[in-house]
Amino acid sequence: MPRASLAILVIDENxxxxxxxxxxxxxxxHDNVTxxxxxxxxxxxxxxxxxxxxxxxxxxxxxxxxxxMFQLSRAVKRPIAMFVDRSDQASIEAAVEAGVSxxxxxxxxxxxxxxxxxxxxxxxxxxxxxxxxxxEARSELADRKLVERAKGILMKSRGMTEEAAYALLxxxxxxxxxxxxxxxxxxxxxxxxxxxxxxx
Amino acid sequence: xxxxxxxxxxxxxxxxxxxxxxxxxxxxxxxxxxxxxxxVRETSWANIRDRLAVGHFQVAHVLAPMxxxxxxxxxxxxxxxxxxxxxxxxxxxxxxxxxxxxxxxxHGAVLDLSPRAAGKALRAVxxxxxxxxxxxxxxxxxxxxxxxxxxLRYWLAACGIDPDRSVEIVxxxxxxxxxxxxxxxxxxxxxxEPWNTAAVMLGTGRIATVKAKIWxxxxxxxxxxxxxxxxxxxxxxxxxxxxxxRAAEWCADPANGQELAAILSAPAYVGRPAEWxxxxxxxxxxxxxxxxMEVEDFFVPQARGATFPWKSHALWFYSQMxxxxxxxxxxxxxxxxxxxYRPDLYRAALKPLGVALPGANAKVEGALTxxxxxxxxxxxxxxxxxxxxxxxxxxxxxxxxYIAAQGAAEAV
Numbered sequence: 001m002p003r004a005s006l007a008i009l010v011i012d013e014n015x016x017x018x019x020x021x022x023x024x025x026x027x028x029x030h031d032n033v034t035x036x037x038x039x040x041x042x043x044x045x046x047x048x049x050x051x052x053x054x055x056x057x058x059x060x061x062x063x064x065x066x067x068x069m070f071q072l073s074r075a076v077k078r079p080i081a082m083f084v085d086r087s088d089q090a091s092i093e094a095a096v097e098a099g100v101s102x103x104x105x106x107x108x109x110x111x112x113x114x115x116x117x118x119x120x121x122x123x124x125x126x127x128x129x130x131x132x133x134x135x136e137a138r139s140e141l142a143d144r145k146l147v148e149r150a151k152g153i154l155m156k157s158r159g160m161t162e163e164a165a166y167a168l169l170x171x172x173x174x175x176x177x178x179x180x181x182x183x184x185x186x187x188x189x190x191x192x193x194x195x196x197x198x199x200x
Numbered sequence: 201x202x203x204x205x206x207x208x209x210x211x212x213x214x215x216x217x218x219x220x221x222x223x224x225x226x227x228x229x230x231x232x233x234x235x236x237x238x239x240v241r242e243t244s245w246a247n248i249r250d251r252l253a254v255g256h257f258q259v260a261h262v263l264a265p266m267x268x269x270x271x272x273x274x275x276x277x278x279x280x281x282x283x284x285x286x287x288x289x290x291x292x293x294x295x296x297x298x299x300x301x302x303x304x305x306x307h308g309a310v311l312d313l314s315p316r317a318a319g320k321a322l323r324a325v326x327x328x329x330x331x332x333x334x335x336x337x338x339x340x341x342x343x344x345x346x347x348x349x350x351x352l353r354y355w356l357a358a359c360g361i362d363p364d365r366s367v368e369i370v371x372x373x374x375x376x377x378x379x380x381x382x383x384x385x386x387x388x389x390x391x392x393e394p395w396n397t398a399a400v401m402l403g404t405g406r407i408a409t410v411k412a413k414i415w416x417x418x419x420x421x422x423x424x425x426x427x428x429x430x431x432x433x434x435x436x437x438x439x440x441x442x443x444x445x446r447a448a449e450w451c452a453d454p455a456n457g458q459e460l461a462a463i464l465s466a467p468a469y470v471g472r473p474a475e476w477x478x479x480x481x482x483x484x485x486x487x488x489x490x491x492x493m494e495v496e497d498f499f500v501p502q503a504r505g506a507t508f509p510w511k512s513h514a515l516w517f518y519s520q521m522x523x524x525x526x527x528x529x530x531x532x533x534x535x536x537x538x539x540x541y542r543p544d545l546y547r548a549a550l551k552p553l554g555v556a557l558p559g560a561n562a563k564v565e566g567a568l569t570x571x572x573x574x575x576x577x578x579x580x581x582x583x584x585x586x587x588x589x590x591x592x593x594x595x596x597x598x599x600x601x602y603i604a605a606q607g608a609a610e611a612v
Contacts, residue, residue: 063244064343065371067276082276092277093254101250 006112007032009051011039013060017127021055024123028115043069050077053113054103055120058096070103078105083113091117098124143181150184153191205236206436211248211260214241214470215374216393216480217421219460220287220501221261224440224447226463232446233439241468244373245343253279258429259440261287265517267424268537269345272527280427283514284545285441287421288448289506291480291499292348292411293396294318294355296388297381300325300337301406301488311491315409315589319359322408326366340372340380340389347411347420350520352390355414357606358590363524381405392420393480393499394472401476406488412497415566417504417586419513422541430545438549445507445550452502457481504571504583505558507546512562512596514541519599523606534599547577556581565594 008030012018018035025033034049036042039062046054046069054070056063070080083102085091095101095117102117147169154165169187173180208230212218221239224230230237240257242248248260249270264286270278296304307328309321326337341348353363363369372380374395380386382404389395390411399405411418423444430437450456461474461481470477479485483498500506518537522529543561550557559575568584588594594602 058247058250059243061243061373061375063246064373067246068344068371084277089254096250096254096256 005032006030006052006108006116007034007049008116009034009036009046009049009054011036011042011054011060011066012057013037014057014127017057017124020123020127021120024119025116028119030116039066042066046076051080052105052108053083053116054080055116056101056103057124058099058101067103078107080105083110083117085110085114091121094121098122098128100124143179143184146181146184146188150187153187157191205231205234206433206439207236207238208258208436208440209238209240209256211240211242211251211257213245213248213261213374214472215261215421216464216470216477217288217291217499218261218469219451219464220444220447220507221423222464222469223451223460224443227447227450229443229446229450230440233443235436235439235443237440237443245346249275250277252281252424252426253277255279255426255429257426258433258436259423259425261421262424263343263346263348264419264422264513265345265347265350265521266343267422268514268517268540269521269526270424271536271540272521272533274345274521274526281424281540282427282430282545283422283424283509283541284430284437284549285423285444286419286507286509286513287423287444288451288502289417289419289500289504290410290412290497291392291420292351292390293393293485294352294388294390294408294410295377295381295396295399295405296322296408297384297386297405298403299384300387301408303328304408309408311406311488311493313407313409313413313485313487313493313495315355315414316359318408319355319361322356323360326361330366336367337387338368338370338385340370340377340386340391342374342391343371344526345521347418347517348390348392350517350524351411351414351418353524354520355409355589358588358592378402378404394470394476397476397479397486398472400486400488403489406491407485410485410495410498412495412499413589415586415588416497417500417506417584418565419510419517422509434545437545441546441549442553445502445553445555448502448507452500454482505556505581508558509541509543509546510558510562511538511541511543512565512594514538515562515596515599516565516594519594519603519606522603529600529603538596551578554578558583562596564596566591567593 010018010021015037022033022035070076080103083104098121100120104113151165154160169180169183173183212221225237225239251257252260267281267283269275270281303325304321307321307324309318356363374391377389377391377395378399381399396407461477464470464477465474480499483495485495486492514537521527527533547557556579557577566588568586570585571582572584574581574583
């Protein structure tokens with residue numbers, strides 16, 4: 001029996017993450033998806049969209065406002081409540097950990113909502129992993145630049161070869177049980193302090 | 201100190217009254233009791249509720265009515281909660297936009313924080329707007345199950361303004377309130393500090409009245425504990441309560457005000473200037489441009505049983521939930537509310553400290569018109585004054601009659 005397509009609203013201030021969720025929903029065959037990044041005027045949007053399912057990121061500071069509006073506002077034609085599968089504690093925990101939750105209209109069947117929430121959880125986790133990797137890549141690049149600068153300082157001030165400069169940094173780091181980048185940072189800072197300054 | 205420290209994760213919201221929890225960590229009171237306290241700043245009360253429910257937090261700094269609402273099943277996801285301690289008294293105010301204040305001043309309001317006079321002027325404005333066919337004034341509070349919501353509604357109703365029909369009450373997160381006032385999205389709000397001071401400092405509003413004058417010495421935030429954890433780890437909970445009590449004493453010492461404001465102003469906590477935090481700590485409130493006032497008992501962190509979880513406080517909040525249609529009053533529901541607050545846990549934990557412990561679990565709210573010595577164990581205890589501005593009394597033994605009588609006031 002064909003089912004009417006669910007109207008799904010995604011409220012997420014992070015546009016990239018919202019797009020990732022949207023893509024996942026469309027792949028799963030949901031074609032009635034709306035993204036909202038800013039909750040200004042949200043009551044009117046909800047009245048227009050009349051959603052069956054609302055996916056919200058938990059970092060949103062307006063969550064208390066939204067929860068209250070779902071229950072009471074005249075804008076909401078049907079009461080909306082947080083989707084909580086009481087038989088599945090692990091799934092509740094997974095959602096809170098991933099930082100996402102789903103709100104559903106009264107009476108919507110659990111088996112229609114569960115796959116949407118599961119998809120949102122996995123996409124939120126994938127997004128967090130990506131952000132973390134990107135952050136790591138960024139800091140790795142910054143570290144590498146620092147080490148290059150520190151090597152340059154050593155080569156210039158102590159007439160070392162590049163290899164000897166790197167070996168010295170590495171040895172110092174090992175002796176002090178610190179990262180090479182930290183030693184490089186100290187060296188760059190110190191060199192900056194010792195440079196002839198502008199101030200008289 | 202025990203060898204293996206009690207590891208406790210506590211959620212909190214960036215508000216001035218997170219002071220006790222923050223000081224317990226920052227000033228070493230938790231460590232001294234063998235508690236490794238991990239503080240986690242949250243962005244909504246709903247997040248705190250959810251993370252208590254899934255066990256990320258063992259305890260949290262919460263709105264005093266919230267654990268009662270959880271136990272009554274009024275929230276989607278909720279751990280069975282107990283309240284073994286309050287986190288101070290007072291701290292809220294009602295702030296209105298400059299435009300609304302002007303209209304109120306036109307009807308006789310003066311900047312003196314008197315709830316009766318401000319309410320009378322506000323009522324006149326509401327009536328005039330109704331005659332002119334203007335839309336109802338819009339007020340904001342932080343959460344439907346909050347002291348702010350019940351303080352505001354109590355004040356409005358006692359001044360003859362129907363909070364449901366004559367004005368609109370919406371929910372907004374505190375950090376957005378001052379701006380919402382400036383942009384005209386709301387006409388007023390009831391919130392904790394520093395968000396009233398924020399509006400005065402930013403020039404977007406004036407403080408019309410304060411919680412300490414609507415209901416003196418009234419509860420605001422409490423410590424909620426996941427009941428499953430509290431039952432499984434009574435020693436850890438007791439150690440935390442002792443640490444929080446010591447933190448409350450430290451916060452209450454005026455000599456520590458500057459340091460406390462500096463600690464709280466850090467980005468990890470409230471993340472706002474220390475000057476925004478000092479008014480609540482000193483009681484010297486800026487209430488409008490070039491207007492300031494000393495407010496007695498504006499925020500009471502420790503004195504006069506400020507951390508004691510009175511069952512009469514729990515029942516008053518419950519009476520307001522019933523009044524505003526959030527819960528049906530039944531003997532079973534009243535019992536759930538009463539049992540949420542746990543003075544027995546408070547006494548058991550603090551007994552070794554030899555500090556003043558109230559002998560009773562409940563009191564008649566509003567009965568004390570002056571500071572009064574009461575029956576206590578340990579050191580002597582002074583309570584009150586604790587009056588409601590309209591002179592009414594709340595006797596928890598007369599709950600049915602109180603609930604039946606309220607809401608009967610004539611309203612516009």
